Amino acid sequence: MTQVRSSDRLSPAEAADVLALAAAADETDGVHPLSEDGVLGLRGADRAHLLAYEGGSLAGYAYLRDESGELVVHPDHRRRGHGTALLTAAGPGAKRFWAHGDDPAARAFAERAGFARARVLWQMRRRLAGLPEVALPDGVRVRTFVPGADDEAWLGVNARAFAHHPEQGRWTADDLRLRLAEPWFDPAGFLLAVDPADDRLLGFHWTKVHPAEGREPALGEIYVLGVDPGGHRRGLGAALSVAGLRYLAGLGLSDVLLYVDESSTAAVALYRRLGFEIHSTDVMYSR
Known part of the structure:
Protein backbone atom coordinates (compact mmCIF):
# COMPACT_ATOMS: atom_id res chain seq x y z
CA MET A 1 0.00 0.00 0.00
CA PHE A 115 -3.80 15.33 -18.57
CA ALA A 116 -3.28 16.54 -22.13
CA ARG A 117 -0.14 17.31 -24.12
CA ALA A 118 0.56 21.03 -23.63
CA ARG A 119 4.23 21.79 -24.44
CA VAL A 120 7.01 20.10 -26.36
CA LEU A 121 10.69 20.68 -25.59
CA TRP A 122 13.24 19.54 -28.12
CA GLN A 123 16.84 18.65 -27.44
CA MET A 124 18.77 19.54 -30.60
CA ARG A 125 22.38 18.63 -31.41
CA ARG A 126 25.10 19.24 -33.96
CA ARG A 127 28.78 18.49 -34.44
CA LEU A 128 31.19 21.25 -33.48
CA ALA A 129 33.19 20.79 -36.67
CA GLY A 130 32.59 23.10 -39.62
CA LEU A 131 31.13 26.03 -37.71
CA PRO A 132 29.91 28.96 -39.83
CA GLU A 133 31.50 32.40 -39.80
CA VAL A 134 29.15 34.99 -38.26
CA ALA A 135 30.56 38.42 -37.40
CA LEU A 136 29.41 40.46 -34.44
CA PRO A 137 27.26 43.49 -35.32
CA ASP A 138 28.98 46.87 -35.32
CA GLY A 139 29.23 48.49 -31.93
CA VAL A 140 29.33 45.24 -29.96
CA ARG A 141 32.13 43.57 -28.06
CA VAL A 142 32.16 40.29 -26.15
CA ARG A 143 33.57 39.77 -22.67
CA THR A 144 33.07 37.16 -19.96
CA PHE A 145 30.63 37.27 -17.07
CA VAL A 146 31.93 38.56 -13.72
CA PRO A 147 30.08 36.88 -10.80
CA GLY A 148 28.78 39.45 -8.33
CA ALA A 149 29.31 42.39 -10.66
CA ASP A 150 27.09 41.26 -13.55
CA ASP A 151 24.36 39.38 -11.68
CA GLU A 152 21.74 42.14 -11.57
CA ALA A 153 22.22 43.26 -15.16
CA TRP A 154 22.07 39.69 -16.40
CA LEU A 155 18.88 38.92 -14.46
CA GLY A 156 17.25 41.99 -16.03
CA VAL A 157 18.17 41.03 -19.59
CA ASN A 158 17.23 37.40 -18.97
CA ALA A 159 13.78 38.46 -17.68
CA ARG A 160 13.17 40.69 -20.71
CA ALA A 161 14.51 38.21 -23.25
CA PHE A 162 12.33 35.41 -21.82
CA ALA A 163 9.35 37.48 -20.69
CA HIS A 164 6.91 34.95 -22.14
CA HIS A 165 8.82 31.84 -21.08
CA PRO A 166 7.13 30.11 -18.12
CA GLU A 167 10.40 29.04 -16.44
CA GLN A 168 13.47 30.89 -17.72
CA GLY A 169 11.96 34.36 -17.52
CA ARG A 170 11.18 33.96 -13.81
CA TRP A 171 14.71 33.22 -12.64
CA THR A 172 15.56 34.98 -9.38
CA ALA A 173 18.88 35.89 -7.80
CA ASP A 174 18.68 32.61 -5.88
CA ASP A 175 18.21 30.63 -9.12
CA LEU A 176 21.30 32.30 -10.58
CA ARG A 177 23.33 31.89 -7.39
CA LEU A 178 22.60 28.15 -7.24
CA ARG A 179 24.01 27.66 -10.74
CA LEU A 180 27.04 29.88 -10.21
CA ALA A 181 27.93 27.60 -7.28
CA GLU A 182 27.69 24.41 -9.34
CA PRO A 183 30.96 22.54 -10.08
CA TRP A 184 30.39 22.86 -13.84
CA PHE A 185 30.18 26.67 -13.81
CA ASP A 186 33.02 28.41 -15.63
CA PRO A 187 32.84 32.18 -16.19
CA ALA A 188 35.09 31.78 -19.24
CA GLY A 189 32.18 30.09 -20.98
CA PHE A 190 29.62 32.73 -19.99
CA LEU A 191 29.87 35.26 -22.80
CA LEU A 192 28.32 38.73 -22.60
CA ALA A 193 27.72 41.02 -25.58
CA VAL A 194 28.06 44.63 -24.42
CA ASP A 195 28.06 48.14 -25.84
CA PRO A 196 31.69 49.31 -25.69
CA ALA A 197 30.61 52.87 -24.91
CA ASP A 198 29.01 52.12 -21.54
CA ASP A 199 29.37 48.34 -21.03
CA ARG A 200 25.57 47.99 -21.26
CA LEU A 201 24.54 44.36 -21.56
CA LEU A 202 22.95 43.58 -24.94
CA GLY A 203 22.85 39.80 -24.92
CA PHE A 204 24.57 36.69 -23.64
CA HIS A 205 25.52 33.10 -24.41
CA TRP A 206 25.99 30.95 -21.33
CA THR A 207 27.64 27.65 -22.24
CA LYS A 208 27.89 24.49 -20.20
CA VAL A 209 30.02 21.34 -20.41
CA HIS A 210 28.59 17.93 -19.52
CA PRO A 211 31.42 15.55 -18.52
CA ALA A 212 31.76 12.16 -20.19
CA GLU A 213 29.58 9.52 -18.58
CA GLY A 214 29.65 5.83 -19.48
CA ARG A 215 29.61 5.55 -23.26
CA GLU A 216 28.44 9.14 -23.66
CA PRO A 217 31.33 11.50 -24.49
CA ALA A 218 31.64 14.96 -22.99
CA LEU A 219 29.13 17.36 -24.53
CA GLY A 220 28.91 21.12 -24.81
CA GLU A 221 25.60 22.92 -24.36
CA ILE A 222 24.06 26.22 -25.36
CA TYR A 223 22.78 26.55 -21.80
CA VAL A 224 21.01 29.91 -22.13
CA LEU A 225 21.14 32.29 -25.10
CA GLY A 226 19.35 35.61 -24.95
CA VAL A 227 19.26 39.06 -26.52
CA ASP A 228 17.75 42.11 -24.83
CA PRO A 229 14.73 43.10 -26.95
CA GLY A 230 15.28 46.72 -25.92
CA GLY A 231 18.83 46.84 -27.28
CA HIS A 232 18.59 44.38 -30.15
CA ARG A 233 21.34 44.49 -32.77
CA ARG A 234 20.56 42.67 -36.01
CA GLY A 235 22.32 39.31 -36.17
CA LEU A 236 23.46 39.38 -32.55
CA GLY A 237 21.75 36.09 -31.64
CA ALA A 238 23.48 34.19 -34.43
CA ALA A 239 26.84 35.84 -33.72
CA LEU A 240 26.64 35.05 -30.01
CA SER A 241 25.62 31.47 -30.81
CA VAL A 242 28.68 30.91 -32.96
CA ALA A 243 30.99 32.67 -30.49
CA GLY A 244 29.91 30.24 -27.79
CA LEU A 245 30.14 27.25 -30.12
CA ARG A 246 33.71 28.22 -31.02
CA TYR A 247 34.54 28.46 -27.32
CA LEU A 248 33.20 24.93 -26.77
CA ALA A 249 35.06 23.61 -29.82
CA GLY A 250 38.24 25.14 -28.41
CA LEU A 251 37.86 22.93 -25.33
CA GLY A 252 38.21 19.88 -27.58
CA LEU A 253 34.53 18.92 -27.51
CA SER A 254 33.06 17.28 -30.60
CA ASP A 255 29.29 17.77 -30.11
CA VAL A 256 26.91 20.32 -28.63
CA LEU A 257 23.30 20.22 -27.49
CA LEU A 258 20.60 22.72 -26.62
CA TYR A 259 16.98 22.73 -25.45
CA VAL A 260 14.28 24.76 -27.19
CA ASP A 261 10.50 24.85 -27.14
CA GLU A 262 8.92 23.49 -30.31
CA SER A 263 6.69 26.58 -30.36
CA SER A 264 9.67 29.03 -30.32
CA THR A 265 9.67 29.34 -34.08
CA ALA A 266 12.30 32.09 -34.32
CA ALA A 267 14.75 30.23 -32.06
CA VAL A 268 14.14 26.91 -33.83
CA ALA A 269 14.72 28.59 -37.20
CA LEU A 270 18.01 30.09 -35.95
CA TYR A 271 19.26 26.76 -34.64
CA ARG A 272 18.29 24.94 -37.81
CA ARG A 273 20.23 27.52 -39.85
CA LEU A 274 23.20 26.80 -37.60
CA GLY A 275 22.97 23.08 -38.37
CA PHE A 276 21.14 21.70 -35.32
CA GLU A 277 18.79 18.73 -35.66
CA ILE A 278 16.26 17.24 -33.22
CA HIS A 279 17.79 14.56 -30.98
CA SER A 280 15.07 13.88 -28.37
CA THR A 281 11.74 15.21 -27.09
CA ASP A 282 10.28 16.06 -23.69
CA VAL A 283 6.56 16.68 -23.18
CA MET A 284 4.65 18.70 -20.61
CA TYR A 285 1.22 17.34 -19.74
CA SER A 286 -1.34 19.76 -18.33
CA ARG A 287 -4.65 19.35 -16.49
Missing part, protein backbone atom coordinates in the same frame (compact mmCIF):
# COMPACT_ATOMS: atom_id res chain seq x y z
CA THR A 2 1.30 3.44 -0.93
CA GLN A 3 2.05 5.98 1.76
CA VAL A 4 2.74 9.51 0.51
CA ARG A 5 4.51 12.09 2.65
CA SER A 6 4.65 15.78 1.77
CA SER A 7 7.48 18.10 2.79
CA ASP A 8 8.70 21.57 1.91
CA ARG A 9 12.32 20.55 2.52
CA LEU A 10 14.10 17.21 2.11
CA SER A 11 16.72 15.90 4.48
CA PRO A 12 20.10 15.01 2.93
CA ALA A 13 19.18 11.32 3.25
CA GLU A 14 15.83 11.86 1.50
CA ALA A 15 17.48 13.84 -1.30
CA ALA A 16 20.01 11.02 -1.75
CA ASP A 17 17.17 8.48 -1.95
CA VAL A 18 15.44 10.56 -4.64
CA LEU A 19 18.65 10.78 -6.67
CA ALA A 20 19.12 7.01 -6.39
CA LEU A 21 15.53 6.46 -7.54
CA ALA A 22 16.09 8.82 -10.49
CA ALA A 23 19.30 7.00 -11.41
CA ALA A 24 17.45 3.66 -11.43
CA ALA A 25 14.77 5.13 -13.72
CA ASP A 26 17.47 6.57 -15.98
CA GLU A 27 19.12 3.15 -16.22
CA THR A 28 15.83 1.48 -17.19
CA ASP A 29 14.30 4.17 -19.40
CA GLY A 30 17.42 5.64 -21.01
CA VAL A 31 16.50 9.19 -19.98
CA HIS A 32 16.86 11.01 -16.66
CA PRO A 33 13.46 11.75 -15.11
CA LEU A 34 14.48 15.00 -13.40
CA SER A 35 15.54 18.23 -15.07
CA GLU A 36 18.39 20.35 -13.76
CA ASP A 37 15.88 22.47 -11.84
CA GLY A 38 14.40 19.30 -10.37
CA VAL A 39 17.79 18.13 -9.13
CA LEU A 40 18.82 21.53 -7.77
CA GLY A 41 15.45 21.85 -6.06
CA LEU A 42 16.19 18.81 -3.89
CA ARG A 43 18.36 21.15 -1.81
CA GLY A 44 15.86 24.03 -1.60
CA ALA A 45 12.57 24.99 0.00
CA ASP A 46 10.79 26.61 -2.95
CA ARG A 47 8.56 23.65 -3.78
CA ALA A 48 6.41 20.86 -2.38
CA HIS A 49 8.13 17.47 -2.32
CA LEU A 50 5.99 14.33 -2.43
CA LEU A 51 7.54 10.99 -1.47
CA ALA A 52 5.68 7.71 -2.03
CA TYR A 53 6.75 4.75 0.11
CA GLU A 54 6.02 1.04 -0.16
CA GLY A 55 7.18 -1.20 2.66
CA GLY A 56 9.66 1.39 3.89
CA SER A 57 11.28 1.87 0.45
CA LEU A 58 11.01 5.02 -1.64
CA ALA A 59 8.80 3.95 -4.56
CA GLY A 60 8.09 7.29 -6.20
CA TYR A 61 8.77 11.00 -6.07
CA ALA A 62 7.13 14.15 -7.38
CA TYR A 63 7.50 17.85 -6.75
CA LEU A 64 5.47 20.94 -7.54
CA ARG A 65 6.76 24.47 -7.99
CA ASP A 66 4.02 26.95 -8.95
CA GLU A 67 1.77 24.01 -9.86
CA SER A 68 4.39 22.63 -12.27
CA GLY A 69 6.75 19.75 -11.64
CA GLU A 70 8.00 16.25 -12.40
CA LEU A 71 7.02 12.76 -11.29
CA VAL A 72 8.91 9.46 -11.32
CA VAL A 73 8.24 5.94 -10.04
CA HIS A 74 11.06 3.49 -9.34
CA PRO A 75 11.20 0.77 -12.05
CA ASP A 76 10.81 -1.96 -9.40
CA HIS A 77 7.59 -0.39 -8.08
CA ARG A 78 5.70 0.45 -11.26
CA ARG A 79 2.11 -0.55 -12.05
CA ARG A 80 1.19 -0.60 -8.36
CA GLY A 81 -0.64 2.72 -8.16
CA HIS A 82 2.23 4.86 -6.85
CA GLY A 83 2.04 7.36 -9.72
CA THR A 84 -1.69 7.77 -9.18
CA ALA A 85 -1.13 8.19 -5.43
CA LEU A 86 1.40 10.95 -6.09
CA LEU A 87 -1.00 12.76 -8.43
CA THR A 88 -3.75 12.50 -5.82
CA ALA A 89 -1.43 13.92 -3.17
CA ALA A 90 -0.54 16.79 -5.52
CA GLY A 91 -4.17 17.90 -5.21
CA PRO A 92 -6.95 18.91 -7.58
CA GLY A 93 -7.01 21.75 -10.07
CA ALA A 94 -4.58 22.88 -12.74
CA LYS A 95 -1.28 21.01 -12.69
CA ARG A 96 1.58 20.54 -15.17
CA PHE A 97 4.10 17.69 -15.22
CA TRP A 98 7.06 17.08 -17.51
CA ALA A 99 7.65 13.64 -19.02
CA HIS A 100 11.16 13.21 -20.38
CA GLY A 101 11.67 11.21 -23.54
CA ASP A 102 8.08 11.27 -24.91
CA ASP A 103 7.53 7.70 -23.69
CA PRO A 104 4.25 6.01 -24.78
CA ALA A 105 3.72 4.63 -21.26
CA ALA A 106 4.01 8.13 -19.78
CA ARG A 107 1.59 9.43 -22.41
CA ALA A 108 -0.97 6.72 -21.58
CA PHE A 109 -0.62 7.36 -17.82
CA ALA A 110 -1.10 11.10 -18.32
CA GLU A 111 -4.17 10.65 -20.50
CA ARG A 112 -5.77 8.23 -18.02
CA ALA A 113 -5.24 10.82 -15.29
CA GLY A 114 -6.94 13.56 -17.34
Whole structure:
Protein backbone atom coordinates (compact mmCIF):
# COMPACT_ATOMS: atom_id res chain seq x y z
CA MET A 1 0.00 0.00 0.00
CA THR A 2 1.30 3.44 -0.93
CA GLN A 3 2.05 5.98 1.76
CA VAL A 4 2.74 9.51 0.51
CA ARG A 5 4.51 12.09 2.65
CA SER A 6 4.65 15.78 1.77
CA SER A 7 7.48 18.10 2.79
CA ASP A 8 8.70 21.57 1.91
CA ARG A 9 12.32 20.55 2.52
CA LEU A 10 14.10 17.21 2.11
CA SER A 11 16.72 15.90 4.48
CA PRO A 12 20.10 15.01 2.93
CA ALA A 13 19.18 11.32 3.25
CA GLU A 14 15.83 11.86 1.50
CA ALA A 15 17.48 13.84 -1.30
CA ALA A 16 20.01 11.02 -1.75
CA ASP A 17 17.17 8.48 -1.95
CA VAL A 18 15.44 10.56 -4.64
CA LEU A 19 18.65 10.78 -6.67
CA ALA A 20 19.12 7.01 -6.39
CA LEU A 21 15.53 6.46 -7.54
CA ALA A 22 16.09 8.82 -10.49
CA ALA A 23 19.30 7.00 -11.41
CA ALA A 24 17.45 3.66 -11.43
CA ALA A 25 14.77 5.13 -13.72
CA ASP A 26 17.47 6.57 -15.98
CA GLU A 27 19.12 3.15 -16.22
CA THR A 28 15.83 1.48 -17.19
CA ASP A 29 14.30 4.17 -19.40
CA GLY A 30 17.42 5.64 -21.01
CA VAL A 31 16.50 9.19 -19.98
CA HIS A 32 16.86 11.01 -16.66
CA PRO A 33 13.46 11.75 -15.11
CA LEU A 34 14.48 15.00 -13.40
CA SER A 35 15.54 18.23 -15.07
CA GLU A 36 18.39 20.35 -13.76
CA ASP A 37 15.88 22.47 -11.84
CA GLY A 38 14.40 19.30 -10.37
CA VAL A 39 17.79 18.13 -9.13
CA LEU A 40 18.82 21.53 -7.77
CA GLY A 41 15.45 21.85 -6.06
CA LEU A 42 16.19 18.81 -3.89
CA ARG A 43 18.36 21.15 -1.81
CA GLY A 44 15.86 24.03 -1.60
CA ALA A 45 12.57 24.99 0.00
CA ASP A 46 10.79 26.61 -2.95
CA ARG A 47 8.56 23.65 -3.78
CA ALA A 48 6.41 20.86 -2.38
CA HIS A 49 8.13 17.47 -2.32
CA LEU A 50 5.99 14.33 -2.43
CA LEU A 51 7.54 10.99 -1.47
CA ALA A 52 5.68 7.71 -2.03
CA TYR A 53 6.75 4.75 0.11
CA GLU A 54 6.02 1.04 -0.16
CA GLY A 55 7.18 -1.20 2.66
CA GLY A 56 9.66 1.39 3.89
CA SER A 57 11.28 1.87 0.45
CA LEU A 58 11.01 5.02 -1.64
CA ALA A 59 8.80 3.95 -4.56
CA GLY A 60 8.09 7.29 -6.20
CA TYR A 61 8.77 11.00 -6.07
CA ALA A 62 7.13 14.15 -7.38
CA TYR A 63 7.50 17.85 -6.75
CA LEU A 64 5.47 20.94 -7.54
CA ARG A 65 6.76 24.47 -7.99
CA ASP A 66 4.02 26.95 -8.95
CA GLU A 67 1.77 24.01 -9.86
CA SER A 68 4.39 22.63 -12.27
CA GLY A 69 6.75 19.75 -11.64
CA GLU A 70 8.00 16.25 -12.40
CA LEU A 71 7.02 12.76 -11.29
CA VAL A 72 8.91 9.46 -11.32
CA VAL A 73 8.24 5.94 -10.04
CA HIS A 74 11.06 3.49 -9.34
CA PRO A 75 11.20 0.77 -12.05
CA ASP A 76 10.81 -1.96 -9.40
CA HIS A 77 7.59 -0.39 -8.08
CA ARG A 78 5.70 0.45 -11.26
CA ARG A 79 2.11 -0.55 -12.05
CA ARG A 80 1.19 -0.60 -8.36
CA GLY A 81 -0.64 2.72 -8.16
CA HIS A 82 2.23 4.86 -6.85
CA GLY A 83 2.04 7.36 -9.72
CA THR A 84 -1.69 7.77 -9.18
CA ALA A 85 -1.13 8.19 -5.43
CA LEU A 86 1.40 10.95 -6.09
CA LEU A 87 -1.00 12.76 -8.43
CA THR A 88 -3.75 12.50 -5.82
CA ALA A 89 -1.43 13.92 -3.17
CA ALA A 90 -0.54 16.79 -5.52
CA GLY A 91 -4.17 17.90 -5.21
CA PRO A 92 -6.95 18.91 -7.58
CA GLY A 93 -7.01 21.75 -10.07
CA ALA A 94 -4.58 22.88 -12.74
CA LYS A 95 -1.28 21.01 -12.69
CA ARG A 96 1.58 20.54 -15.17
CA PHE A 97 4.10 17.69 -15.22
CA TRP A 98 7.06 17.08 -17.51
CA ALA A 99 7.65 13.64 -19.02
CA HIS A 100 11.16 13.21 -20.38
CA GLY A 101 11.67 11.21 -23.54
CA ASP A 102 8.08 11.27 -24.91
CA ASP A 103 7.53 7.70 -23.69
CA PRO A 104 4.25 6.01 -24.78
CA ALA A 105 3.72 4.63 -21.26
CA ALA A 106 4.01 8.13 -19.78
CA ARG A 107 1.59 9.43 -22.41
CA ALA A 108 -0.97 6.72 -21.58
CA PHE A 109 -0.62 7.36 -17.82
CA ALA A 110 -1.10 11.10 -18.32
CA GLU A 111 -4.17 10.65 -20.50
CA ARG A 112 -5.77 8.23 -18.02
CA ALA A 113 -5.24 10.82 -15.29
CA GLY A 114 -6.94 13.56 -17.34
CA PHE A 115 -3.80 15.33 -18.57
CA ALA A 116 -3.28 16.54 -22.13
CA ARG A 117 -0.14 17.31 -24.12
CA ALA A 118 0.56 21.03 -23.63
CA ARG A 119 4.23 21.79 -24.44
CA VAL A 120 7.01 20.10 -26.36
CA LEU A 121 10.69 20.68 -25.59
CA TRP A 122 13.24 19.54 -28.12
CA GLN A 123 16.84 18.65 -27.44
CA MET A 124 18.77 19.54 -30.60
CA ARG A 125 22.38 18.63 -31.41
CA ARG A 126 25.10 19.24 -33.96
CA ARG A 127 28.78 18.49 -34.44
CA LEU A 128 31.19 21.25 -33.48
CA ALA A 129 33.19 20.79 -36.67
CA GLY A 130 32.59 23.10 -39.62
CA LEU A 131 31.13 26.03 -37.71
CA PRO A 132 29.91 28.96 -39.83
CA GLU A 133 31.50 32.40 -39.80
CA VAL A 134 29.15 34.99 -38.26
CA ALA A 135 30.56 38.42 -37.40
CA LEU A 136 29.41 40.46 -34.44
CA PRO A 137 27.26 43.49 -35.32
CA ASP A 138 28.98 46.87 -35.32
CA GLY A 139 29.23 48.49 -31.93
CA VAL A 140 29.33 45.24 -29.96
CA ARG A 141 32.13 43.57 -28.06
CA VAL A 142 32.16 40.29 -26.15
CA ARG A 143 33.57 39.77 -22.67
CA THR A 144 33.07 37.16 -19.96
CA PHE A 145 30.63 37.27 -17.07
CA VAL A 146 31.93 38.56 -13.72
CA PRO A 147 30.08 36.88 -10.80
CA GLY A 148 28.78 39.45 -8.33
CA ALA A 149 29.31 42.39 -10.66
CA ASP A 150 27.09 41.26 -13.55
CA ASP A 151 24.36 39.38 -11.68
CA GLU A 152 21.74 42.14 -11.57
CA ALA A 153 22.22 43.26 -15.16
CA TRP A 154 22.07 39.69 -16.40
CA LEU A 155 18.88 38.92 -14.46
CA GLY A 156 17.25 41.99 -16.03
CA VAL A 157 18.17 41.03 -19.59
CA ASN A 158 17.23 37.40 -18.97
CA ALA A 159 13.78 38.46 -17.68
CA ARG A 160 13.17 40.69 -20.71
CA ALA A 161 14.51 38.21 -23.25
CA PHE A 162 12.33 35.41 -21.82
CA ALA A 163 9.35 37.48 -20.69
CA HIS A 164 6.91 34.95 -22.14
CA HIS A 165 8.82 31.84 -21.08
CA PRO A 166 7.13 30.11 -18.12
CA GLU A 167 10.40 29.04 -16.44
CA GLN A 168 13.47 30.89 -17.72
CA GLY A 169 11.96 34.36 -17.52
CA ARG A 170 11.18 33.96 -13.81
CA TRP A 171 14.71 33.22 -12.64
CA THR A 172 15.56 34.98 -9.38
CA ALA A 173 18.88 35.89 -7.80
CA ASP A 174 18.68 32.61 -5.88
CA ASP A 175 18.21 30.63 -9.12
CA LEU A 176 21.30 32.30 -10.58
CA ARG A 177 23.33 31.89 -7.39
CA LEU A 178 22.60 28.15 -7.24
CA ARG A 179 24.01 27.66 -10.74
CA LEU A 180 27.04 29.88 -10.21
CA ALA A 181 27.93 27.60 -7.28
CA GLU A 182 27.69 24.41 -9.34
CA PRO A 183 30.96 22.54 -10.08
CA TRP A 184 30.39 22.86 -13.84
CA PHE A 185 30.18 26.67 -13.81
CA ASP A 186 33.02 28.41 -15.63
CA PRO A 187 32.84 32.18 -16.19
CA ALA A 188 35.09 31.78 -19.24
CA GLY A 189 32.18 30.09 -20.98
CA PHE A 190 29.62 32.73 -19.99
CA LEU A 191 29.87 35.26 -22.80
CA LEU A 192 28.32 38.73 -22.60
CA ALA A 193 27.72 41.02 -25.58
CA VAL A 194 28.06 44.63 -24.42
CA ASP A 195 28.06 48.14 -25.84
CA PRO A 196 31.69 49.31 -25.69
CA ALA A 197 30.61 52.87 -24.91
CA ASP A 198 29.01 52.12 -21.54
CA ASP A 199 29.37 48.34 -21.03
CA ARG A 200 25.57 47.99 -21.26
CA LEU A 201 24.54 44.36 -21.56
CA LEU A 202 22.95 43.58 -24.94
CA GLY A 203 22.85 39.80 -24.92
CA PHE A 204 24.57 36.69 -23.64
CA HIS A 205 25.52 33.10 -24.41
CA TRP A 206 25.99 30.95 -21.33
CA THR A 207 27.64 27.65 -22.24
CA LYS A 208 27.89 24.49 -20.20
CA VAL A 209 30.02 21.34 -20.41
CA HIS A 210 28.59 17.93 -19.52
CA PRO A 211 31.42 15.55 -18.52
CA ALA A 212 31.76 12.16 -20.19
CA GLU A 213 29.58 9.52 -18.58
CA GLY A 214 29.65 5.83 -19.48
CA ARG A 215 29.61 5.55 -23.26
CA GLU A 216 28.44 9.14 -23.66
CA PRO A 217 31.33 11.50 -24.49
CA ALA A 218 31.64 14.96 -22.99
CA LEU A 219 29.13 17.36 -24.53
CA GLY A 220 28.91 21.12 -24.81
CA GLU A 221 25.60 22.92 -24.36
CA ILE A 222 24.06 26.22 -25.36
CA TYR A 223 22.78 26.55 -21.80
CA VAL A 224 21.01 29.91 -22.13
CA LEU A 225 21.14 32.29 -25.10
CA GLY A 226 19.35 35.61 -24.95
CA VAL A 227 19.26 39.06 -26.52
CA ASP A 228 17.75 42.11 -24.83
CA PRO A 229 14.73 43.10 -26.95
CA GLY A 230 15.28 46.72 -25.92
CA GLY A 231 18.83 46.84 -27.28
CA HIS A 232 18.59 44.38 -30.15
CA ARG A 233 21.34 44.49 -32.77
CA ARG A 234 20.56 42.67 -36.01
CA GLY A 235 22.32 39.31 -36.17
CA LEU A 236 23.46 39.38 -32.55
CA GLY A 237 21.75 36.09 -31.64
CA ALA A 238 23.48 34.19 -34.43
CA ALA A 239 26.84 35.84 -33.72
CA LEU A 240 26.64 35.05 -30.01
CA SER A 241 25.62 31.47 -30.81
CA VAL A 242 28.68 30.91 -32.96
CA ALA A 243 30.99 32.67 -30.49
CA GLY A 244 29.91 30.24 -27.79
CA LEU A 245 30.14 27.25 -30.12
CA ARG A 246 33.71 28.22 -31.02
CA TYR A 247 34.54 28.46 -27.32
CA LEU A 248 33.20 24.93 -26.77
CA ALA A 249 35.06 23.61 -29.82
CA GLY A 250 38.24 25.14 -28.41
CA LEU A 251 37.86 22.93 -25.33
CA GLY A 252 38.21 19.88 -27.58
CA LEU A 253 34.53 18.92 -27.51
CA SER A 254 33.06 17.28 -30.60
CA ASP A 255 29.29 17.77 -30.11
CA VAL A 256 26.91 20.32 -28.63
CA LEU A 257 23.30 20.22 -27.49
CA LEU A 258 20.60 22.72 -26.62
CA TYR A 259 16.98 22.73 -25.45
CA VAL A 260 14.28 24.76 -27.19
CA ASP A 261 10.50 24.85 -27.14
CA GLU A 262 8.92 23.49 -30.31
CA SER A 263 6.69 26.58 -30.36
CA SER A 264 9.67 29.03 -30.32
CA THR A 265 9.67 29.34 -34.08
CA ALA A 266 12.30 32.09 -34.32
CA ALA A 267 14.75 30.23 -32.06
CA VAL A 268 14.14 26.91 -33.83
CA ALA A 269 14.72 28.59 -37.20
CA LEU A 270 18.01 30.09 -35.95
CA TYR A 271 19.26 26.76 -34.64
CA ARG A 272 18.29 24.94 -37.81
CA ARG A 273 20.23 27.52 -39.85
CA LEU A 274 23.20 26.80 -37.60
CA GLY A 275 22.97 23.08 -38.37
CA PHE A 276 21.14 21.70 -35.32
CA GLU A 277 18.79 18.73 -35.66
CA ILE A 278 16.26 17.24 -33.22
CA HIS A 279 17.79 14.56 -30.98
CA SER A 280 15.07 13.88 -28.37
CA THR A 281 11.74 15.21 -27.09
CA ASP A 282 10.28 16.06 -23.69
CA VAL A 283 6.56 16.68 -23.18
CA MET A 284 4.65 18.70 -20.61
CA TYR A 285 1.22 17.34 -19.74
CA SER A 286 -1.34 19.76 -18.33
CA ARG A 287 -4.65 19.35 -16.49
